[in-house]
Amino acid sequence: MKNIEAIILDWAGTVVDYGSVAPTTIFVEAFKQAYDFEISLAEARIPMGMGKWDHIATLGKLESVASRWHSQFGRAMSDSDIDHIYQTFMPLQKAKVADRAMPIPGALEVINRLKQQNIKVGSCSGYPRQVMEVLVSAAADYGYQPDHWIASDDLKAGSRPGPWMALENVNALGIKKVANCIKIDDSAPGIEEGLNAGMWTIGLALSGNAVGLTEQEWQACSAEQKQQLTRQAYQSLYSAGAHFVVDSLADIETVLMEIDAKLSRGERP
Template sequence: MRHLDNHVKAVIFDWGGTLVDYGCMAPVEVFIEIFNRKGIEITLKEAREPMGLEKMDHIRTILNMNRINNMWVEKYNRQPDEQDIHELYGTFEPILLEKLPQYSEPVPGAINSVNHLKKLGIKIGTTTGYNRKMMEVVAPIADKKGLKVDSIVTSDEVPKGRPHPWMCYQNAINLQVYPMSQLVKVGDTVNDIIEGINAGMWTVGIIKGGSELGLSEDQIKNVESVQLNESIKSVERKFYEAGADFVIEDINELTDVIDRINDMIETENLQLNKK
């Protein structure tokens, strides 16, 4: 018989759009700006589509989009190359670093949810598409507001960022928790969900405050309810199609989901112990 602690041992959160920066606004604005500087107008939807990736990969993905790639070729008479990607990123990083202090406010419910999980003995890890330099701006501001996590792993500290599982694995090492089947990945993008699946974790997608919905708090308050509900349903379908175990409207629902996961882990492990 095998003995396992029948509960969630750690929750690994994303940062922007999940714990801070409601609507994940900071990077989107900067992506649009850096492409505009090159004479390429990208839409809000195009800027958001690769969200969750490491930022260099994000730029690379935008350049590979058919419409944008065609515009680039028309303007520069050649395909974009790695030098262009590095040049765009070189513009992106300092602008984002300047903006980040304005976009490090914890989302409503994040502090209470994290503190509640900690009281249950659950450790709190985080992954992000930001690099360490960016998180050195975001994390201290969030910490002073009361959002305190146990581990931060950034995309530049592992071989590859999302959707690869390495940041999740490094969090498990930092927190000294296992098996991965008793860890939960929480995020606001499809890449968060795939990251968690690739790491062998439970996955939870968050809609409100996240990049997939892409609405600020004011926009959510002012949009027509029918339109908002349709948008929420669309994001929910997208998460489930990506393989999410659970999808919640906002972070305040997370503790109930953790209770459900605990019940499922306990049932599964009891069945294992009977074999």
């Protein structure tokens, strides 16, 4: 590949943590511990990919959650409520994230092959820096070390779905053309981040939030269930604006070659 300079990778559900399990389960637990308030895993997944404070705030505005919150407390969720849930969330997430740092099957092999072609590997996450420091260290023990990483609370401008984390990777890695970068993510806000940054985007349908099952849970599904979940996941990521959607990071190389050919013809995202 002659044109692609870098891939910008999400973390949970993209490179590590098959099913993006670590963040969702902790949101449920944080709401329960902070206020004895119940949210479902399905609700917790809806804003996935956003920075975690914004994620909690968005959950509080979901019609189903807002209605139950008002019934339980007689008022809307406030910023101080969000702060309290966030502070409850943080130590729980730090404890959990290292347990889900194992790379998704095929991810490291693809990343290493791309590095051999002098393609740089940037990364960003909805996790705040406190959590990322734990995850980066744990993932390194498995052999995953991107060329750069950035957390959701590192930039004053904000995080997803804005372009700032993706563009900070461009700056840190010394990329010459933003259009020569591909943002790869398993969530809608992550895809929007790449689009807002002016990058090509690839959605990952089966390994992360779009399906939301561990590898073992996925394998236990019937053929019919897999077909339905796959169709829904592809539709969700294409609806978010992804230029391409594949099953997992292990499947991106053919798409990268297609993007490289488009760049050779002068096409842009």
